[in-house]
Amino acid sequence: MTGPRVGGARTDRAQLNNASLGSLPLLKNERIWNATDFTGVNVALAIATWAFLVGGFTALLVGFQQGIAAMIIGNAIGLCFMVLASVVSSQRYGIEQYTLLRPVFGVVGVGVLVFTVILITEMGWSSLLAIMVGRAVTQVSNSAFSTDFGPESLLVTFFALLAIAVSWWILSRGPVTIGRFNKFIAPGLLIVTVFLMVYLVLNTSVETLFTAAPLAPFEDDQLNFMLAVEFNAGVGVSWYPVMGSLARLTRSPRAALWPAYGGLLVATLIAQIVGMAAALTLGDSDPTVWMMPFGGPVLGAFILIFIAFANVTSTSSIVYSTVLAVRQASGKLLSRVRWAWLCAGFFVLPALLAFFPGFMYDKFMLFVTLSGAFLSAMCGAIIADYFVLRRQHVSLRDLYLPGRASAYHFNGGVNWAGLGAVIVGAAFYLWIYNPITLATHPLFSYTTASLPAAVVGGVVYFVLATVLYKRHSIGDFVDGTAAAGASAARIEQA
Amino acid sequence: MDAADVTTSTELETRLGVIDTIERDDPSRRALSGADLSLFVGVSVVITLLGILVLAL
Numbered sequence: 001m002t003g004p005r006v007g008g009a010r011t012d013r014a015q016l017n018n019a020s021l022g023s024l025p026l027l028k029n030e031r032i033w034n035a036t037d038f039t040g041v042n043v044a045l046a047i048a049t050w051a052f053l054v055g056g057f058t059a060l061l062v063g064f065q066q067g068i069a070a071m072i073i074g075n076a077i078g079l080c081f082m083v084l085a086s087v088v089s090s091q092r093y094g095i096e097q098y099t100l101l102r103p104v105f106g107v108v109g110v111g112v113l114v115f116t117v118i119l120i121t122e123m124g125w126s127s128l129l130a131i132m133v134g135r136a137v138t139q140v141s142n143s144a145f146s147t148d149f150g151p152e153s154l155l156v157t158f159f160a161l162l163a164i165a166v167s168w169w170i171l172s173r174g175p176v177t178i179g180r181f182n183k184f185i186a187p188g189l190l191i192v193t194v195f196l197m198v199y200l201v202l203n204t205s206v207e208t209l210f211t212a213a214p215l216a217p218f219e220d221d222q223l224n225f226m227l228a229v230e231f232n233a234g235v236g237v238s239w240y241p242v243m244g245s246l247a248r249l250t251r252s253p254r255a256a257l258w259p260a261y262g263g264l265l266v267a268t269l270i271a272q273i274v275g276m277a278a279a280l281t282l283g284d285s286d287p288t289v290w291m292m293p294f295g296g297p298v299l300g301a302f303i304l305i306f307i308a309f310a311n312v313t314s315t316s317s318i319v320y321s322t323v324l325a326v327r328q329a330s331g332k333l334l335s336r337v338r339w340a341w342l343c344a345g346f347f348v349l350p351a352l353l354a355f356f357p358g359f360m361y362d363k364f365m366l367f368v369t370l371s372g373a374f375l376s377a378m379c380g381a382i383i384a385d386y387f388v389l390r391r392q393h394v395s396l397r398d399l400y401l402p403g404r405a406s407a408y409h410f411n412g413g414v415n416w417a418g419l420g421a422v423i424v425g426a427a428f429y430l431w432i433y434n435p436i437t438l439a440t441h442p443l444f445s446y447t448t449a450s451l452p453a454a455v456v457g458g459v460v461y462f463v464l465a466t467v468l469y470k471r472h473s474i475g476d477f478v479d480g481t482a483a484a485g486a487s488a489a490r491i492e493q494a
Numbered sequence: 495m496d497a498a499d500v501t502t503s504t505e506l507e508t509r510l511g512v513i514d515t516i517e518r519d520d521p522s523r524r525a526l527s528g529a530d531l532s533l534f535v536g537v538s539v540v541i542t543l544l545g546i547l548v549l550a551l
Contacts, residue, residue: 024502025509028522065548072545080538088526225549253526257534265541392525397510 023328025396026094026248035255041246042263044186045239047193047271048314049132049287049307050125054235054268055275056285057365060216061224061231064209067276070228074448075265077229078236078372081454082243083261085379089386090244091256093396097244098325102399103475104385104461107406108413111329113378113422114322118241119346121371122322125238126167127350128364129311131156131357133163135288136304136311143297151286152358160354163308164347167315171323172340178320181313189310192303196274199294204281212280218438226445230433231365232272233450234372237379239264245321286361319346369435369449376450377425380457381418388458389465389477398476407476410469417464425457 033041058067086097093100101110134156138149149155170177200209217224243260250256278290288307292300323346327334334342353360360367386392398407410416432441433449443452469475517523 024506025513027509027512028517028520031522065551069545069549072548073542076538076541076545080535084534092523092525251522253524253530257526257530261534261538387531396513400506 023096023099023324028251031094031249031251033250033255035250035252035259038246038250038255039259039263042259043267044182045242045246046264046267047186047189049129049189049311050235050314051268051271052275052278052287052290053128053132053285053364054232054368055272055277056279056287058228058231058272059214059276059279060285061228062214062217063212064277064280066225067228068273070225071232071269071272071276074229074232074234075236075268077448077451078233078376079239079261079265080236081376081379081383081451082237082240083257084387085382086240086244087247087256087260088253089392089394090247091250091253092392093394094248095244095396095399096248096321096324097240098328099399100244100394101382102406102408103390103394104382104415105418106408106410106413106415107331109410109415109419111331112414112419114325114329117371117374117378117422118322118325121238121375122241122318123346123349123353124360124367124371125318126164126315126347127160127353128360128367129315130160130163130167130350130354131360132288133308133311134158134160134354134357135286136291136308139288139292140301140304143292143301151361156357157354159308160357161351163312163315164351164354166312167319168340168343168347170313170316171319171343174339178313178316182317185310185313188306192306193271193274195303196278196290196294200274200277200281204277209277209280215279215283215285222445223438223440226440226448227365227438230369230372230444230448230450233376233448234368235268236264237372237375237450238368240375240379241325242318242321245324319343322346366435369433372450373426373429373435373453374422376429376453377422377457380425380454380459381421381461383454384421384458384461385418385465388462389470395476407474410475415465415469415475417461417468420464421457421461424460425453428456429453 055067055071058070061067062070089095089100090097098110098114101113105113135151137159138151138153138155141147141155142149170181214224218227247256247260250259275287278287278294279285282290282293284290288304291303291307294300295303323339323342326346327337327342337345386394395407400406403409403413408415429449429452432447432452433444434440465475465477470477513523
C-alpha cells in the first residue's frame with residue numbers, strides 16, 4: 001500500500017508516484033515525509049472500517065474495561081515488533097520491505113512467504129472488506145425498501161463481488177488514483193468515528209458501558225481476556241505487509257519510528273474502542289448493523305454507503321503493495337504480465353470467498369490469529385537478522401545482484417535459517433494457543449502467543465543462521481556495509 | 495536483457511553511486527541508535543503495563 005493514504009500529508013504527487021512504483025532505493029530528495037506527515041498517514045490508515053470490526057469482535061469476548069485493556073496490551077505488543085521488523089530498515093535504506101527481506105529469507109524464500117503468508121493474509125482482509133460492503137448495502141436496502149435480505153443472502157454476495165470489481169478498477173489505475181480517492185475517505189471516516197462517539201456519549205451512560213456483558217464469551221473469563229489480547233496483537237502485527245513501503249518515504253529514523261508506532265496505536269485504539277462501545281450498546285459486533293439505529297434511516301443509510309465506498313478504497317490500498325510484492329517475488333515469471341491482469345488474478349480467491357459471507361465473518365478471529373502466528377515468527381527472524389546479526393548493516397548492491405552473484409543467494413536462493421525460524425516460531429505459537437481448537441498452554445495466560453512466537457522465531461534464526469551461514473562466511477553477516485558495497489568478485493560475476 | 499532491464503540497471507547504478515558517495519553519512523541514512531531502540535522498547539513495555547493497570551482498576 002505505497003502511498004495510498006496520503007490525505008492530509010504533504011506530498012508531491014509525481015515524486016510519490018515514481019517512488020512507489022519501483023523497488024529501487026529512494027534518494028534523499030524523494031523521501032518526502034517528515035514526522036508530522038507520516039503521523040497523518042498512519043492515523044488515516046488506522047481510522048478505517050477494520051478498526052470498527054476489530055472493536056466489535058473484541059466485544060464478543062470481553063466487556064468494556066477488559067476490552068480497553070486487551071486492546072492496549074495487544075496492540076502495544078504487536079505493533080512494537082511489527083514496527084521494528086518493517087519500518088526501521090525500510091526507512092534507513094529507502095527500500096520497501098520485500099526487497100529488504102532477501103538477506104533474511106533469500107530471494108526464493110521471500111517468494112515462498114509472499115505467495116503464502118502475505119498473499120493469504122491480504123486476500124482474507126480483502127474478502128472481508130468486500131463482504132462488509134455487501135452487508136452495508138443490504139442494510140440500506142432493508143431500511144429504504146423494506147426488503148428482508150439476511151446477512152448471508154445472495155445480495156450480500158452480489159455487492160461484495162461488485163465491490164471487488166470496483167476495487168480492481170481503482171487498483172488497475174495505479175497508486176495516484178488510490179491516493180486521490182483516499183483523500184476524501186480518511187477525513188470522512190474520522191467524521192464517522194466522531195459521530196459514533198458523540199452518539200454514544202449522548203445516548204449511553206458510562207455506567208451502562210462498563211456493566212455491559214460481552215456478547216458471546218466462553219466460560220473461562222481469563223481465556224476470554226487473553227483471546228482478546230491475542231486477537232489485538234494479531235491485528236497489530238498484521239500491518240507488516242504495508243508499513244515498509246510507506247516508511248521508505250520518511251526523512252529520518254525518528255520520523256519513521258515514532259509516527260508509525262504512535263500514529264497506528266492511538267488512532268487504532270480510538271476507533272476500536274468506539275467500535276467496541278457501539279457493539280456493546282447495540283448487542284451486535286457487525287459495524288454495518290450499528291448505523292441505522294444510530295443515524296436513523298437517512299443519515300444511517302448515508303454513512304453505510306460511505307462505509308461501503310471506504311471499504312472499496314481500503315481494499316485497493318492493501319492490495320496494491322501485495323500485488324507489487326507478488327510481481328517482484330515471482331522474478332521474470334510475472335514481470336511481463338499486465339498490471340491489470342495481475343490485480344485481477346489477486347481477486348479470484350476473495351471473489352470465491354464472497355460466496356460464503358457468513359463463513360468469513362465467523363472465521364474473522366481465526367484468520368487474524370492464524371496469520372498473526374506466521375507474521376509474528378517472521379518479525380522475530382527479521383529483527384534477529386537486522387539488529388543482532390547484521391547490526392543494521394545491509395549491502396544494498398547485494399540486494400539487487402542476481403543469483404549466485406549476490407551475497408544473499410544462500411542455498412538456491414533460500415536462507416533456510418529464515419524459513420526454519422518461521423516454521424518453528426509459528427509451530428510454537430500453535431502449541432501455546434491453537435486458534436482452531438482453542439487449546440491453550442498455561443503460558444498463554446501470561447505471555448500471549450504472538451510475543452513468544454516472535455522470540456522463538458528470533459532465537460531459532462540466530463542459531464541456525466550462525467551455524468549454517470555466518471560460521472562459513474556465507475550471507476555477508478560479517479562484512480556488510482551500510483552503503484552500496486559488494487565484493488568486487490561478486491560484481492565481476494554479475 | 496531488454497531495454498527496460500537496461501534502464502532499470504542504469505538507474506540502480508546511479509542511485510547506488512549517489513548513496514555510496516553523497517548520502518553515505520546523511521542523517522536520513524543513520525542507523526537507529528541504541529538509545530532510540532531502548533527508548534522505543536521501553537515505551538512499548540510501559541504502554542503494555544498501562545493496559546494491565548486499566549485491567550486492575
